[in-house]
Amino acid sequence: MDTIELEPKHIPVAGSADVVVAGGGPAGVCAAIAAAEAGADTLLIEEAGCLGGVWTSGALAWILDAEDKPSGTLLARIVRTLRRRGELEFAGDGTPAFNIEAMKALLDEFCMEAGVKIRCYTRVTSARRSADGAIACLVTESKSGCEAWRGRVFIDCTGDGDLGAAAGNPFELGDPREHRTQPMSLLALLTGLDAAQMRPYLIRRGNWDEAADRFAALLCEGDYRPSYRGVALFHLGNGLFMLMANHQYGYSGISAADLTAASIAARREIGRQVRILKTRGPAWENVRLVATGARIGVREGRRLAGRYCVTLDDVMNGRRHPDGICRVRFAIDVHALYPDGGCKLEDAPPKAEFYEIPLRALIAGEVPNLLMAGRCISGDFFAHASYRVTGNAAVTGEAAGVLAALAARNRVFPGNVDYKEVIQEMKK
Structure with a gap:
């Protein structure tokens, strides 16, 4: 590879905080709000122009695995507030479906009310x-140039473990055999459809395969077949539908070139699918x-090594922990790694009704003042395919x-905080 030499430079310190959160998706916003409400001076850094991550920028207007989360969690507060404002309904299977613009505004509001300092873009x-091995500061790039930010405790909520990797914490990526990651999907929002007429094609609890097969048959034209076999149409309410009907195989979520290529291919395929739907009779002719x-939706990035690794065995056996902080019910949702299938979890015993994520899985193994939440916590390939969804990201973020606020308050590393204090604080 051709290289250049970059001259050493003095980087301005743009700010500091007790707790610095990298990534403003479901995990990051909940981490920042929780830290601020626990009394910590908190900074939230996000690369997009809005908070919410996949909930907003990614157009995933469903909160997956929101069940069985305590009523006092930030996630429950978000759901209650949106519902009270008429911006959230429960879909056919009980999953919260929300107005994306309302979610953006609410997350801004909650962060500002808590006193979180926000830096987008x-x-x-x-x-x-x-x-001593601890992170002294992180470095960012933006329209403001190259800047440094000091902190006592840092939380990686980037989804892909960007901060943890930059700090030198070990990580794993992909499946255990080939280190290949699950395919990406770009979500789309559709209007011009009648919910009653769409009912045979809509995803609801217990009917995914049947509805997906029926919908996929509509999308086939000539030699074209959707890249995702489990094509899905979801009703979000108020005449709005969410379409998940593409898989971008073989791309890496930690490669800008791959993300670009996958996004272009996905937009092209979605455009073709909508054009096909318009030809499928009166019920579809006004689809827009x-x-x-x-x-693009990245299912899998780096899994940072922590003090505990959540495993397939934990998932199958419903393992609970004294320091359990998040109960997970979501299925082991491994999307095939190749267009013809492969690396699905086949012939496995049934998953337990639920299992718990311990606080230790959120504490980095080799960087003493680093925590992680959301997709990049410590777990194996198959466990990650279960806990990666946004309801769990939000609770691990909280x-x-x-934990970060308590560590900063007591001037200790997070691993030295009694987990009972964290659980007690979360119950307030």
Whole structure:
């Protein structure tokens, strides 16, 4: 590879905080709000122009695995507030479906009310560690240039473990055999459809395969077949539908070139699918594509090594922990790694009704003041395919935020905080 030499430069320190959160998706916003409400001076850094991550920029207007989360969680508060404002309904299977613009505004509101300092349009690029191995500051790039941010405790909520990797914490990526990651999908929002007429094609609890097969038959034309076999149409309410009907195979979520290529291919395929639907009779002739996600949905990035690794065995056996902070019910949702299938979890024993994520899985293994929440917590390939969804990301984010605030308050590393204090604080 051709290289250039970049001259050493003095980077301005743009700010500091007790707790610095990298990534403003479901995990990051809940981490930041929880830390601030627990009394910590908190900074939230997000690369997009809005908070919410896949909920907003990614157009995933469903909160998956929101069940069985305590009523006092930030996630429950978000759901209650949106519902009270008429911006959320429960879909046919009980999943919360929300207005994306209302979610953006609400997350801004909650963060500002808690006193979180927000910096959008800013991406974490590197980290500097002190002699004891702790992160002294992280470095960002933005329209403001290259800047540094100091903190006592840092939380990686980037989804792909960007901060943890930059700080040198070990990680795993992909399946255990080939290190290949699950395919990406770009979500789309559709209007011009009647919910009653769409009922045979809509995804509801217990009917995914049947509805997907029926919908996929509509999308086939000539030699074209959807890249995703489990094509799905979801009703979000108020005449709005969410379409998930593409798989982009073989791309890496930690490669900008791959993300670009996958996004272009996905937009092309979605456009073709909508054009096909318009030819499928009166029920479909007015269908209109109103938006695709500003970012493609990445199912899998780095899994940062922590003090505990959530495993397939934990998932199958419903393992609980004294420091359990999040109960997970979601299925082991491994999307085939190749267009012809492969690396699905086949012939496995039934998953337990639920299992718990311990606080230890949120504490980095080799960087003492680093926590992680959301997709990049410590777990294996198959467990990750279950806990990765947004309801669990939000709750792990809240736990990480509380732990970070307690560590900063007591001037200790997070691993030295009694987990009972975290659980007690989360119950307030």
